Amino acid sequence: QLQLQESGSGLVKPSQTLSLTCDVSGGSISSGGYSWNWIRQPPGKDLEWIGYIYQSGNTYYNPSLKSRVTMSVDRSKNKVSLNLSSVTAADTAVYYCARGAAEAGTYWFDPWGQGTLVTVSS
């Protein structure tokens, strides 16, 4: 059974870079043609998709965050990473890693990691 586990800095100062890692177990990042996505949820608020990366390294970022986002993949370690630069308090959220599947104009996420809370504060 595929499992995703997020980890990284829980507290980040304003203007610094948020860095998170998603460890994938129970399956290979390189198999199946899936994408690997980051999605965040500010406390008590809605879900916001950040972007995806394929095992090939191809990425697509949400235009609203594109200038600050970088994703990477490490196939040897079966993990994906997220960097979000120049953070502000508005970036405080639970960050989720999720596998994405695309087919015939549709896109869905399954499974999701448990999420990790990142707080931006001085």
Add this chain to the structure above:
Amino acid sequence: SYELTQPPSVSVSPGQTASITCSGDKLGDKYVSWYQQRPGQSPLLVIYQDNKRPSGIPERFSGSNSGNTATLTISGTQPMDEADYYCQAWDSGKVVFGGGTKLTVL
């Protein structure tokens, strides 16, 4: 940008049918997925491609999509179904989520 609109809350009695709607311009021309999020947990896919259930999701969960509205239907609602539900679609290469609906079973 494309927007999906959900009612903030829906209430249902145990054993009854709950319907949660998701509205968007010509949404019926797109595919919709639905996620369940219980308090303190990560989202769980319950419906994809409008009406398909992933393995392990009970048959009481079903979905439909036509016109400008997609609907998640929970038949014989159980107390364990109390959660937030989010719809999601794909538009112009971008993922869009609805604002979520809190389902209360009382």
